[in-house]
Amino acid sequence: MKRDLKRLADERFDLLVIGGGITGACIARDAAMRGLSLALVEKNDFAHATSAHNSKLIHGGLRYLRNFELGLVRESLRERRIWQRIAPHLVHPLPFLIPMYGADWKARAELAAGLTLYDLLAFDRGWVDDPAQRLPGHRWLDARAALEHEPRLDGPKFCGTFEYYDAQMYSPERMALECVLDAVAHDAAVANYVSAERLLLRDGRVEGAMVADCFSDNRFDIRAAVTIIAAGPWADIFLAQALGKPASHKLMRSKGIHLIVPEMTKHAALTVAARGGHFFILPWRGHSLLGTTDTAFAGSPDNVGVTEEDIAALLDFINAHLASAHLSRADVQHFYAGLRPLVDDGSGDTYDASRSAELIDHGKEDSVSGLYSSIGGKWTTSRHLAEQAVDRLVAKLGKPPRACATATTKLPGAPEGAFGAILDSTPAPQQHIARLYGTRAPQMLSLAASNADLRQQLSESGDIAAEVPFAVREEMALTLEDVVMRRTGIGQVGNPGASVLATCAQIMANELGWSEERRASEIAAVEINFKTQGAA
Ligand SMILES: Cc1cc2nc3c(=O)[nH]c(=O)nc-3n(C[C@H](O)[C@H](O)[C@H](O)COP(=O)(O)OP(=O)(O)OC[C@H]3O[C@@H](n4cnc5c(N)ncnc54)[C@H](O)[C@@H]3O)c2cc1C
Numbered sequence: 001m002k003r004d005l006k007r008l009a010d011e012r013f014d015l016l017v018i019g020g021g022i023t024g025a026c027i028a029r030d031a032a033m034r035g036l037s038l039a040l041v042e043k044n045d046f047a048h049a050t051s052a053h054n055s056k057l058i059h060g061g062l063r064y065l066r067n068f069e070l071g072l073v074r075e076s077l078r079e080r081r082i083w084q085r086i087a088p089h090l091v092h093p094l095p096f097l098i099p100m101y102g103a104d105w106k107a108r109a110e111l112a113a114g115l116t117l118y119d120l121l122a123f124d125r126g127w128v129d130d131p132a133q134r135l136p137g138h139r140w141l142d143a144r145a146a147l148e149h150e151p152r153l154d155g156p157k158f159c160g161t162f163e164y165y166d167a168q169m170y171s172p173e174r175m176a177l178e179c180v181l182d183a184v185a186h187d188a189a190v191a192n193y194v195s196a197e198r199l200l201l202r203d204g205r206v207e208g209a210m211v212a213d214c215f216s217d218n219r220f221d222i223r224a225a226v227t228i229i230a231a232g233p234w235a236d237i238f239l240a241q242a243l244g245k246p247a248s249h250k251l252m253r254s255k256g257i258h259l260i261v262p263e264m265t266k267h268a269a270l271t272v273a274a275r276g277g278h279f280f281i282l283p284w285r286g287h288s289l290l291g292t293t294d295t296a297f298a299g300s301p302d303n304v305g306v307t308e309e310d311i312a313a314l315l316d317f318i319n320a321h322l323a324s325a326h327l328s329r330a331d332v333q334h335f336y337a338g339l340r341p342l343v344d345d346g347s348g349d350t351y352d353a354s355r356s357a358e359l360i361d362h363g364k365e366d367s368v369s370g371l372y373s374s375i376g377g378k379w380t381t382s383r384h385l386a387e388q389a390v391d392r393l394v395a396k397l398g399k400p401p402r403a404c405a406t407a408t409t410k411l412p413g414a415p416e417g418a419f420g421a422i423l424d425s426t427p428a429p430q431q432h433i434a435r436l437y438g439t440r441a442p443q444m445l446s447l448a449a450s451n452a453d454l455r456q457q458l459s460e461s462g463d464i465a466a467e468v469p470f471a472v473r474e475e476m477a478l479t480l481e482d483v484v485m486r487r488t489g490i491g492q493v494g495n496p497g498a499s500v501l502a503t504c505a506q507i508m509a510n511e512l513g514w515s516e517e518r519r520a521s522e523i524a525a526v527e528i529n530f531k532t533q534g535a536a
Pocket residue numbers: 018019020021022023024041042043044045046047048049050051052053054055056057058059194195196197230231232233234238254255256257292293338339340341376377378379380381
């Protein structure tokens with residue numbers, strides 16, 4: 001997969017998608033599979049923003065039941081099963097424990113009722129071919145049984161825990177990438193590091209966008225019958241700039257951070273109720289992922305990052321609510337921040353704001369035809385949002401209706417048979433590669449067959465050097481950060497160290513003809529990212 005900027009400039013497309021997070025990636029995949037000619041531009045790398053910096057859950061959202069958002073929970077539970085089926089290498093079941101303290105029978109009865117409803121709304125959770133993907137219903141574990149599962153739960157007045165199941169993504173970055181790869185396999189023209197600068201507006205109609213290649217001064221127009229903005233937390237800002245007036249629909253941006261620390265639980269996730277909310281302790285690649293926070297964010301989405309104060313506050317919060325945590329700054333190996341793009345309901349309350357999505361026709365809302373925006377939503381529901389968007393766009397374009405196939409067509413790395421059995425027969429050191437690449441793993445590994453240097457291991461998780469040229473040649477990786485933070489797991493649990501970064505950068509330099517200066521600046525950029533995650 002290579003960028004083809006000439007094609008983007010020369011062709012006239014049915015649809016232009018601005019933004020290559022999971023929303024844009026799902027729209028591109030769906031539209032291309034239904035035969036629309038499609039262009040997608042992403043100003044940075046695919047899934048570099050919110051679509052990477054989240055809790056990595058494919059979940060129904062148990063807590064949304066409190067706000068009676070039954071429709072959203074049911075939609076999310078249905079979509080959870082769909083992701084389990086179309087991406088079994090990248091999505092797996094995860095048990096959650098909700099510890100209860102003291103004899104608060106009312107709280108316990110309310111939670112039991114909520115979990116029963118959650119199970120009922122997930123009535124189809126057993127409709128999966130792979131036995132490894134079946135999710136059991138909830139159950140109560142008394143204190144003794146719970147402590148056998150997770151000794152960490154001990155604490156004053158601990159009386160037991162509810163257990164329920166949701167699903168976790170092994171790599172949201174690669175899941176989004178596989179959606180892009182599938183779009184390209186269906187003839188989409190796609191480019192990362194191409195930024196939409198302004199819309200091409202003529203007589204109240206949008207005819208595409210003027211874009212800029214981030215690696216050169218090259219600016220050109222992409223022409224399309226319809227343009228859709230899938231720019232996540234940038235959506236309303238881009239629109240206001242493009243239209244020269246405030247957008248009709250506004251977003252609230254809510255910052256959430258996560259920390260990666262040494263493994264705290266044996267195998268389950270913990271959902272701990274806390275003052276004004278909850279937090280998760282999630283098992284992830286031999287570590288624990290702690291999150292998250294929820295604070296209104298007023299700055300530019302380009303400047304979101306993690307500060308030392310953010311880290312200290314989250315550690316204090318967790319230590320205060322989980323007696324056995326005893327976390328300190330020295331435990332934190334890695335951190336990241338993301339911005340939730342939430343539809344502004346005027347309440348100013350980001351924690352309780354709905355996570356539902358909206359598709360806006362700017363012909364109706366702003367008297368600008370040929371332009372749509374997709375705002376809000378969750379990772380989990382992005383495929384369905386794309387289905388609804390493409391249904392409307394196909395009608396708008398006057399194309400013959402074609403059924404959406406994204407719920408039943410597996411992603412490019414998904415095996416035909418049960419992935420659980422494949423994983424069971426894969427030796428433990430190679431399971432990481434099997435999960436990341438699925439059926440594409442042999443193609444990547446073939447690069448290492450004739451070159452011992454490419455067989456060297458570059459991370460504790462099991463990444464190897466051959467992933468680097470594979471990412472450049474087959475997956476449009478153009479910067480060191482693309483490789484280290486998204487295509488591979490090399491930097492996903494913390495800085496892998498100067499020598500690993502130097503090895504990756506040298507392989508990329510050989511592939512892409514980088515100068516010595518470029519190689520050094522790529523390493524410096526990644527080092528800065530590890531320190532601040534891009535914060536200004
Ligand atoms: C802390 C946190 C935890 C979360 N946890 C979960 C979870 O566990 N499960 C779940 O289902 N959801 C979760 N979410 C929500 C989920 O991550 C988001 O709903 C989803 O990632 C949004 O994807 P997106 O594509 O709309 O936005 P993004 O991923 O932000 O993508 C937008 C893209 O548009 C690009 N762009 C912007 N402007 C331009 C331009 N002018 N030209 C070209 N490209 C442009 C950006 O570079 C960006 O890549 C969480 C969110 C946060 C912040």
